[in-house]
Amino acid sequence: xxxxxxxTIDSLGASPCAASLSDVCKSYKHFELKRVNFAIQCGTVAxxxxxxxxxxxxxxxxxxxxxxxxxxxxxxxxxxxSSSQSTAKLEIGYFADDMRLYKPESIGWHMQFVRSLYPxxxxxxxxxxxxxxGLIDQQIVKGxxxxxxxxxxxxxxxxxxxxxxxLDEPTNGLDPVxxxxxxxxxxxxxxxxxxxxxxxxxxxxxxxxxxxxxxxIDRGExxxxxxxxxxxxxxxxxxxxxxxxxxxxxxxxxxxxATFRSLRVLSVNCFTDDLSERLQASxxxxxxxxxxxLEEVFVSTVxxxxxxxxx
Amino acid sequence: xxxxxxxxxxxxxxxxxxxxxQVIEQVRRRVAVGDLPPGTELPSIRELAAALKVSVIxxxxxxxxxxxxxxxxxxxxxxxxVAEEPGLQSSLQGEEMRDHLQQAVSLGLLLGISKTEMQRRxxxxxxxxxxxxx
Amino acid sequence: xxxxxxxxxxxxDLYLSRRYLFAYLLAAVVAAGLACVPNETLTFIGFILMLTxxxxxxxxxxxxxxxxxxxxxxxxxxxxxxxxLLDYAIGKIAVVLTTYLIPxxxxxxxxxxxxxxxxxxKQGAFVALPAIxxxxxxxxxxxxVVAVVSESVGWTICVMVGCNVCLNLFLMKLFALPEVSxxxxxxxxxxxxxxxxxxxxxxxxFVCCLLLxxxxxxxxxxxx
Numbered sequence: 001x002x003x004x005x006x007x008t009i010d011s012l013g014a015s016p017c018a019a020s021l022s023d024v025c026k027s028y029k030h031f032e033l034k035r036v037n038f039a040i041q042c043g044t045v046a047x048x049x050x051x052x053x054x055x056x057x058x059x060x061x062x063x064x065x066x067x068x069x070x071x072x073x074x075x076x077x078x079x080x081x082s083s084s085q086s087t088a089k090l091e092i093g094y095f096a097d098d099m100r101l102y103k104p105e106s107i108g109w110h111m112q113f114v115r116s117l118y119p120x121x122x123x124x125x126x127x128x129x130x131x132x133x134g135l136i137d138q139q140i141v142k143g144x145x146x147x148x149x150x151x152x153x154x155x156x157x158x159x160x161x162x163x164x165x166x167l168d169e170p171t172n173g174l175d176p177v178x179x180x181x182x183x184x185x186x187x188x189x190x191x192x193x194x195x196x197x198x199x200x201x202x203x204x205x206x207x208x209x210x211x212x213x214x215x216x217i218d219r220g221e222x223x224x225x226x227x228x229x230x231x232x233x234x235x236x237x238x239x240x241x242x243x244x245x246x247x248x249x250x251x252x253x254x255x256x257x258a259t260f261r262s263l264r265v266l267s268v269n270c271f272t273d274d275l276s277e278r279l280q281a282s283x284x285x286x287x288x289x290x291x292x293x294l295e296e297v298f299v300s301t302v303x304x305x306x307x308x309x310x311x
Numbered sequence: 312x313x314x315x316x317x318x319x320x321x322x323x324x325x326x327x328x329x330x331x332x333q334v335i336e337q338v339r340r341r342v343a344v345g346d347l348p349p350g351t352e353l354p355s356i357r358e359l360a361a362a363l364k365v366s367v368i369x370x371x372x373x374x375x376x377x378x379x380x381x382x383x384x385x386x387x388x389x390x391x392x393v394a395e396e397p398g399l400q401s402s403l404q405g406e407e408m409r410d411h412l413q414q415a416v417s418l419g420l421l422l423g424i425s426k427t428e429m430q431r432r433x434x435x436x437x438x439x440x441x442x443x444x445x
Numbered sequence: 446x447x448x449x450x451x452x453x454x455x456x457x458d459l460y461l462s463r464r465y466l467f468a469y470l471l472a473a474v475v476a477a478g479l480a481c482v483p484n485e486t487l488t489f490i491g492f493i494l495m496l497t498x499x500x501x502x503x504x505x506x507x508x509x510x511x512x513x514x515x516x517x518x519x520x521x522x523x524x525x526x527x528x529x530l531l532d533y534a535i536g537k538i539a540v541v542l543t544t545y546l547i548p549x550x551x552x553x554x555x556x557x558x559x560x561x562x563x564x565x566x567k568q569g570a571f572v573a574l575p576a577i578x579x580x581x582x583x584x585x586x587x588x589x590v591v592a593v594v595s596e597s598v599g600w601t602i603c604v605m606v607g608c609n610v611c612l613n614l615f616l617m618k619l620f621a622l623p624e625v626s627x628x629x630x631x632x633x634x635x636x637x638x639x640x641x642x643x644x645x646x647x648x649x650x651f652v653c654c655l656l657l658x659x660x661x662x663x664x665x666x667x668x669x
Contacts, residue, residue: 045366066524066668086447086529094525100518102461116453117526153522187361205324212368228368232329291329 017078018042018164018196019063024072026058033058033220036072040164040213043193047211047228048200049298054217056200057096060168063198064094076164090118093162095153097169101141107152108137111159118160126159133181147178158185165189165197171206183210204295214294216301223305235292235300236271240264240284249282251275255304267292267300319346322363330365334373339382342393343403353383353391446535450528454536455543458510462544465509469502473548477555481563495552496581496612503585504605506544507592511537515596524668534662538589538655545585553578569631573619576640579647580615584608586654593661619643 020039026032033055040046048056061067062074065081065088074081076088101110107130115121130137133151144152154170165186171179187210189195201207207214208228215225224231241262248256248266254275258265264284268275276286292300320337322330341347353359356374360367374391377383382403385391393399419429459466476498480491514520514537524533553574560571587608592601620626624637 043367061668064525066521068666086450086527086532089525089527092525096521098518099521099525101522102519103517105461113453113457114526117450117528183364187364189361190367191357191361193357209322209324209330210364210366212366228366229331229372 017075018044019076019198020074021059021062021069022073022075024059024062024069024074026062026067026069031055031058031220033062033069036220036222038215038222038225040196040198042196044212045190045197045199045210047207047214048198048217049202049204049207049214049294050200050217051302052202053219055220056217057098057168058220059217060094060096060166060198060200063166064089064092090120091163093157093160093165095157095165095167095170097150097172099153101149101153103140103142105141106137107135107139107141107144107155110141110152110156111137114156114160120162121160123159125161126155129155129159129185132185133178147174150174151178151182154182154185158189161195163195165195165199167197167199169201170199171201171203179206186210204293204298208294216298218302218305221305223301231297232291232294234270235297236268237288237290237292237296238266238268238276238279239287239290240266240279241287242284246283249278251278255300257300263287267296269297269301269304320359320363322365331369331373331376334359334363334365334370335376338373338377339403339407342382343400343407345400347393349393349395349399351393353393355390447528447532450526450532451536451539454523454528454533455540458537458540459544462506462510465505466544466547469498469505469548470551472498473502473551474555477552477559480556481559481566483563483565495556498548498552499581499585500605500609502548503545503581503588504602506541507588507601508598510541510544511589511592512596512598512601521668530663530666531659534659537662538658541589542586542655545582549578549582549585567630567632568634569628571634572628572636572640573625576619576643576647577616579644579651580612583647583650583654584612586651586658590654590658590661593658 018040021036024036024038025034031053036055036059038059048059050056058067062069063076063081065074065085068082077091079085079088081088111126115123115126133148133155135148135152135155139148141149141152150170150173154167157165157167167186170186171182174182183206186197186199189197190210199207199211211228213226214228214231216223237257242264243262246264248254248264251268253269254266255268256264256266271289276289280286319341320334322333326333328336338347338353353374354362356370357367360370363370374383374385378385378391381394381396382399383391384394396402415433416429424432473495476491476494478491479487480495482488482491514523524530528536557571557574560566560568560574584605588601588604591604595601620629622637622639624639628635628637
């Protein structure tokens with residue numbers, strides 16, 4: 001089940017596409033990316049959520065040209081991307097949490113290295129970031145804590161003011177203060193409507209807060225992709241009282257999550273007002289209809305996807 | 312610094328309401344109380360999104376609803392301002408009061424409380440609140 | 446091909462390996478110095494040391510600059526920069542070769558000059574030197590290709606050991622050749638055809654391995 005991301009972003013008033021994957025497939029020994037269709041519009045923050053091993057990192061590496069797909073097209077800034085081409089990377093800032101810097105060298109050395117490759121490097125901003133992140137340019141990478149290392153790498157990404165930021169779990173393992181510092185700087189990018197962010201995370205709270213569009217991935221497939229609000233609008237948790245003989249009506253998107261004596265908890269991904277009438281007509285008494293958090297929607301979406309295709 | 316300009320809006324993760332509603336409610340509250348007089352310039356959608364660290368789409372929605380309710384008005388290409396509406400402040404104050412009362416009455420009806428009982432309870436609470444207000 | 450990027454990558458790796466380069470250069474000069482001392486035991490020790498320096502430097506530089514970048518995950522960082530795979534491959538092979546050539550040419554030059562300069566040394570002894578040093582160099586490029594293809598320290602060491610064994614056989618066979626053994630004891634330096642043939646084979650191996658190394662490095666399209 002692949003949901004295409006079409007004109008959903010028109011409401012954000014930005015039409016050009018910063019990056020896109022069309023029908024991209026990639027096979028590995030124990031994992032396969034199947035017909036991924038995915039787009040990031042300019043001026044938006046696109047969120048990518050999925051369980052571990054779902055394919056988020058692979059998708060991001062494919063966007064960067066670090067992994068070649070077996071099929072499909074990848075476009076960044078409206079040009080096809082490949083490993084033989086490096087000019088697109090001048091405008092992209094990539095962060096992955098398995099990326100490492102050179103341990104014996106200092107932050108300042110890395111800054112100078114990146115600066116030599118990027119004409120867009122903003123030294124004044126880089127110095128500001130050093131201060132805001134609490135880093136010193138003479139610090140040796142080997143002695144940095146996890147959070148400091150992440151901030152150092154993000155500094156190297158942010159200071160060159162890329163048009164597209166591809167961030168693979170940037171806030172993993174950061175303490176709340178570090179996370180606050182990082183998100184503050186990331187959201188500054190949003191002020192410029194020509195710049196975009198692709199952000200993947202386990203932390204649904206972050207995604208919920210800062211992302212304009214959300215894409216769910218599980219086991220190499222895009223399960224759902226939509227505007228953040230449209231997503232959450234359609235989901236509800238419904239608590240009913242019903243007798244043991246009651247069976248939920250076979251409505252698409254309606255799923256029985258839990259049963260306890262007379263209590264039935266259902267979730268639905270296409271809520272309409274007449275759904276509650278139909279439920280009542282089926283003999284149940286509605287106790288409550290509640291919105292769901294992104295985390296609950298995420299878990300429910302993945303579970304449903306797995307139920308449909310148990311492979 | 313850009314942060315202090317918008318520190319009067321606070322987004323709380325502890326608040327179960329959607330983020331855009333929190334923004335709307337806080338803007339309305341500030342206008343009702345008089346902190347944002349008519350004609351005050353509001354930050355642009357992207358500026359506010361960056362400052363509050365929430366998605367652009369959330370702020371966009373909040374501004375849309377505030378405009379629809381007449382609390383703010385957007386001038387083409389020049390951003391949004393608090394609406395130049397005489398009586399906006401008092402009407403917002405009235406609306407907020409009405410919303411709270413509506414919630415109380417709805418709950419009372421659900422619990423099967425009579426009108427007289429509700430009025431009695433309101434009087435009781437009013438009396439109890441008085442000394443603290445001083 | 447982005448020459449500016451290649452240059453930056455080249456200089457970066459040169460800088461990262463600066464301390465080891467200095468150490469190997471020092472060791473190379475000491476070993477070469479010993480080999481040129483007019484004392485049979487010391488000369489012998491010097492030669493063994495020179496071979497050791499060449500083999501150790503080769504292995505270490507390949508391990509640190511080439512294999513290390515994958516294991517340390519720094520390759521991901523470098524490839525997120527605006528460089529293509531070809532830029533990376535050329536820069537990498539070039540710098541690994543250059544860093545090896547520094548101690549290598551120091552030893553070659555030192556010993557070579559000594560055969561002409563040191564009083565009492567037989568000039569003919571120089572005849573075997575290019576063949577030996579070029580054997581070391583082509584063995585190094587062979588290890589380089591194996592490292593690029595296998596991305597494994599284990600396999601590279603296997604090949605290194607193999608080359609080492611071959612080196613000893615080669616030395617034996619080389620000095621068993623009547624022309625070589627005759628000239629190396631004489632004061633006059635002449636170039637027998639067999640030596641020139643050996644040098645051409647080594648040259649061919651050298652060029653092929655370098656090109657193959659760049660080719661295979663460029664074909665690694667998947668970083669993960």
